[in-house]
Amino acid sequence: MSTSQPAPHPLTVGEGPMALERALAQPDPDSLTAASALRRLVAPELAALALEQASLRRRARSKFGDRAADMLFTATGLEQATRPEVSAWRADTFAEGCSRVLDLGCGLGFDALAMGRAGLGVDAVELDPLTASCAQHNLASVKGRVLVGDAASAVPAVMDGGVLVFVDPARRSSTGRSWRLEDLSPGWDFVLSLRQRCDRLVVKLGPGISRSLLPDDLGRHWVSHEGTLVEVCLATDVGEGPAVDRVVVLRGGRRYELVGRGLGRLPVEDVGEYLHEPDPAVIRSQLYAEACSGTNAWLVDHDVAYLSSDGPLDTPLVTSFRVLESIPWSVRTLRAWCREHRIGTLEIKKRGLDVDPAELRRQLKLKGSASATVVLTPTPRGTRALVCERVPRSP
Incomplete structure (x- = not known):
């Protein structure tokens, strides 16, 4: 084509x-x-x-805030569009040392727009003609050039130096959104072949793709925005040395990054005075030890992403709770505790358990003016219901 x-x-x-x-x-x-x-x-x-x-x-x-007033969209393109803060992070991280970006499958053009604003010349390719016309409009401020066609047709056999190739493969099959690499378009083999054809390759993938399927010769960046895991970004690492795993947390206009250092797994012990819920990017990357490096934190279960410690953790990479009480988990014991403490509003958090919070609230028959937070989790002492209070997040 x-x-x-x-x-x-x-x-x-x-x-x-x-x-x-x-x-x-x-x-x-x-x-x-x-x-x-x-x-x-x-x-x-x-x-x-x-x-x-x-x-x-x-x-x-x-x-997109007020910027949406000057943009053109399609329904599918808007649903899949990268959040502006994530596009800006990507451009700031990978544009250095490159002169042009070739965006394959540019959608509405927002990642290409961020690269253009970072000083790169922009060539973008989109298979759908109407989406491509939207991208051409959205890229006007950076004089981006858009072509209609498939990715393979747009990639030259030999690229000049300084080219960053960005690929955001479509992730839908005939049954809807897919997390399988074999359903990507352009195909996964084609995407990986680009490693040998450009100075820098950056690939945006959905966060649901299994960590074990991701190549280990590209840097892997799990990115969350305002508490939601939005993507895993693969990239030729900037600088020398082996590719590493990273966590990128974008929240409240600030950026927090964590680099994997091969610290291994944390020990498993019973719940201490504090319970910590890692950011979803930390959970997906499994960089628990790096997230709480320099502390005495531990896991409460091998298969559950809750950390614990006997003191507060001064890191923006976790949400912390002070443990007020630990009771054996059953609907009956939790119902009795709620009745005794006149709990009418109950926040229920859980991991590793097949529990529907809405159904549990119905079973508890809550009645009263007090409120509480309970965390249901496996521990070395069995499954517990931890009554907690939130600790203000680190700035």
């Missing part, structure tokens, strides 16, 4: 800008009233496209 220039987006030419302006003025662009009003002005297809765009821009505000 050859590549071609994308056509201008229909909302940027002819009656398109007027249709979009009228759609954005509608109180409810998803309503039949809005559709009827706009169809009196423009063709039904253009009216539908403008109203969908108005709706998508409203949804995009939660991810």
Whole structure:
């Protein structure tokens, strides 16, 4: 398949800008009233496209803020778009030493946009023509060039020096979103072949892909944003030395990074005065020892991602709880404790147990004015219900 220039987006030419302006003025662009009003002005297809765009821009505000007002979206593209803070981290981390980025499967272009803002020239490729026209619009401020076509057709046999190749493979099969490497498009073998064809390769993958399937000759970065694990990013490491695992935590406008140092597994002991829930990026990377290096923390179970210690942990990589009471776990004992303490509101956290918190609340028959937090977890003394209070997070 050859590549071609994308056509201008229909909302940027002819009656398109007027249709979009009228759609954005509608109180409810998803309503039949809005559709009827706009169809009196423009063709039904253009009216539908403008109203969908108005709706998508409203949804995009939660991810892109005021910047969404100048962008073009598709429903699938918005769902899969990288969060701006993550795109900025990626550009800041990997753009140095490169002069151009070749973005294969650019989607709406937001990772390419961050690379362009970091000073790289931008060439981007997208298979879907409408998505490519959105990307061309979104990349206008960095003069990015977009081509319509498949990734293999766009990669030259030999690349000039200074090229960073970024790949965000589609992760959907006929049954929906997939975490299997064999369902990626472009294919996984093609993606890995790029290691020998460019100065730097960066690959964005979904966080659900098994850690054991990821190549160990690329740096592996598990990235969380505001407490949600959003991706694992594979990359040719910047600088010399072997590839290493990293945790990247983006929260409250700040960045925290943790480098794997091969510290191995923590010991397993009974619950101490504090219980700690690692950030999901730490959990997925299994860098527990690195996350609490220099402390006396331990695991409460080999297969459960709860840490414990006899003192507070001064790290932003965990959420900490002070353990107030430990009781044997059963619905009956927890119901009795809640009744005794007049608990009407109960936060339930659990790991390693097949427990539905909503169903458990129904079984507990909560009644009272007090509130509490309980953590259900296996421990060396058996499964316990830990009554806890949250410790303010480190800044």
